[in-house]
Amino acid sequence: ERLALQALDRADRLGVAGYVLGIARELTGDFAGSMRCYEAALKLLPNHGAVAGDLGRLAFRMDMPEIAAKFFMHYLQARPGDLEGVNNLACALRDLNRCEDAIEVLRPAINEHPAQPLLWNTLGTIMCSLGDGVTAVTFFDETLRLAPEFGKAYHNRAYAKIDLGDVEGALTDCELAISVAESAEDLATMKFGRATILLALGRVAEGWKEYEGRFSADLLEAPRFTIEGERWSPGMDLASKSLMICAEQGLGDEVMFANMLPDVIEALGPQGKLSIAVERRLVPLFQRSFPQITVTPHRTVSYEGRVYRGAPEIEDWSAIDLWTPMGTLLETFRPTVASFPNRLNFLVADPARVEHWRRELENAPTGPKVGLLWKSLKLNGERARQFSPFMLWRPVFETPGVTFVNLQYGDCSEEIALAREEFGVDIWQPPGIDLKQDLDDVAALCCAMDLIVGFSNATTNLGGACGAPIWMLTGASSWTRLGAQTYPWYPQTRCFITSDYNDWDPTMQKVGVALKARFPMA
Known part of the structure; x- marks a missing residue:
């Protein structure tokens, strides 16, 4: 040089x-x-x-x-x-x-x-x-x-x-x-x-x-945390400590990993204090769900090819004893599938907005309201294979008497037109909501559904965390199931598991049969 x-x-x-x-x-x-x-x-x-x-x-x-x-x-x-x-x-x-x-x-x-x-x-x-x-x-x-x-x-x-x-x-x-x-x-x-x-x-x-x-410092995509203070590691006592947690990974992971927050609060005890930095769009939902903790947005920036994450709105770090990335707590609080509690929800949707969406859904066609999610915005070559081609949703759309509601964020115009032309189904579009940005309202909308059917993405995780009934479409060896046939993070979830990403048809057929049984002649 x-x-x-x-x-x-x-x-x-x-x-x-x-x-x-x-x-x-x-x-x-x-x-x-x-x-x-x-x-x-x-x-x-x-x-x-x-x-x-x-x-x-x-x-x-x-x-x-x-x-x-x-x-x-x-x-x-x-x-x-x-x-x-x-x-x-x-x-x-x-x-x-x-x-x-x-x-x-x-x-x-x-x-x-x-x-x-x-x-x-x-x-x-x-x-x-x-x-x-x-x-x-x-x-x-x-x-x-x-x-x-x-x-x-x-x-x-x-x-x-x-x-x-x-x-x-x-x-x-x-x-x-x-x-x-x-x-x-x-x-x-x-x-x-x-x-x-x-x-x-x-x-x-x-x-x-x-x-x-x-x-690992050798991973280019690994985040670097710009956070002061001593970093907590498994085995360190949390009782009566002031702990700061920084959420990590994607938005869905931030929601999913929050499954253990009630247990972390219990471990800190009545003299302990908890702060958490989450994606800005999640702040209202986490504040309502955990009124006893301090919730602040994290900030993520890319600089010279590296990703850095911090919590710049926390001004006084002197009162914080320890901090940790959220996922580091999993080894201690979720060491086995059996350690996941049978807890219907750990996030709390806004009750007034849930009621608002129930009233709005009365303007949709009659019948049970089934929210649909069929893709993620992050669909590179590696991730795209994890989602069923939209044309294979025909058995689901053939369920009589059901009103399908679009919960899918991003541009869905092509799929909505395809559903109308190929399947004769009008997917109802919720009015006055940005399904990508208004996450607190998305959580409420999910809770107003009779059922949500879809793949694991940000919205599916929001619905599951708030206790909405979820049918999850997943691969044979999806690591987030932790080797189980169920979905430990959200115990109310029913999993439909494909054995081959190249052939989603048998799985989608099973979903169609199950949906007709769930809502017979709705």
């Missing part, structure tokens, strides 16, 4: 020096600075394929697949047919849910270079994104035949096996991956993967212990 800076001091338009500086800064973890150097170098060296390739690789590493794809295309213009470039472009297209395009990019390369394990591995990941675990395993098998110590292939095959319900096989593969990991980042990723596999197996205490790996 020092030599590159010296060269740029003497000749600021020396593209090669800027490129070297970008490499050096990436190696030190300064991803934003590295990106700026690469971009400046590419302007000076527009025909230098390696610069475009590194820009694409870094953008992909920073979870920017659309930008990455453009740079990989630039790279391939300079180096047509380059195997690394082809593979990288296919990975970016996969993460943009352009799986067919990704396959077409790989096809000629595999035909010409059938002994290249990297290509078979990427093809396997595309099959996983498409929900075709069986074919994915075949491609990972071929990868490992060609390269028996290819750690990422073992790791990827583990996830394909999870999709197929072979959790023990997934654990074996994950441990093999760990034994031959090629980098610290790969090792951290694999160890965290092992934690979720242990949870899926029902080895809950072990799983939560290893779940702490989500904070």
Whole structure:
């Protein structure tokens, strides 16, 4: 880095020096600075394929697949047919849910270079994104035949096996991956993967212990907490302490992990104090649910390729003895499935707004009101496979006498039109509510439903936490079930479990039959 800076001091338009500086800064973890150097170098060296390739690789590493794809295309213009470039472009297209395009990019390369394990591995990941675990395993098998110590292939095959319900096989593969990991980042990723596999197996205490790996400094996406004070760890006494909890992960996890807050309050005792930082949209709901604790919004920012989370509205930290990320408490308070209480709800929807929505629902067509959720806003290639194609909801929509209510946030116009045209069903749209932003009101709306049917997303979790009746559609080895056939976080939940992400039809048929039985000739 020092030599590159010296060269740029003497000749600021020396593209090669800027490129070297970008490499050096990436190696030190300064991803934003590295990106700026690469971009400046590419302007000076527009025909230098390696610069475009590194820009694409870094953008992909920073979870920017659309930008990455453009740079990989630039790279391939300079180096047509380059195997690394082809593979990288296919990975970016996969993460943009352009799986067919990704396959077409790989096809000629595999035909010409059938002994290249990297290509078979990427093809396997595309099959996983498409929900075709069986074919994915075949491609990972071929990868490992060609390269028996290819750690990422073992790791990827583990996830394909999870999709197929072979959790023990997934654990074996994950441990093999760990034994031959090629980098610290790969090792951290694999160890965290092992934690979720242990949870899926029902080895809950072990799983939560290893779940702490989500904070590894070697994980690019791991959050860094900008919080002062001593950090609590399992085994430390909480009695009479002042504890601050920072919620973490996605919004659904913030809600789900709050399952243990009543137990944390009890452990602190009458002399203890609890503060919690949650997503800003959740503050009113948590304040109502836990009037004895201090609720504040957390703030999350991205800086130089890293994610930082803090609680800036807490001004006086001197009164706080300990703080902890919320998930760290799970090892102590939820070490087994049996340790989950049979508690109908732990969050409390606004009673006045629940009554408001019951009155509003009287304006909908007659019959039981069934809220529907069919997707998540975060649908990259890996997550998309966990959701049934909308056309497979036909058995549900064929239930007579039921009024279906849209609880799905985001743009749903295409699906609502499809339901009308293909199934003859008008999905009722609740008036005057933003289903993505008005989370306190969403919780109340959920509690006004006769039933909610859907996949695990933010709204399903809100409804479950507030005690609404939930039918959860889930995969064979979803780790959040903790190895159970039920959903421990929300005991009123009924699970409909698919054995194969590539074939949701049998599961959706079962949901349709169950719905007709739940509301016979409604």
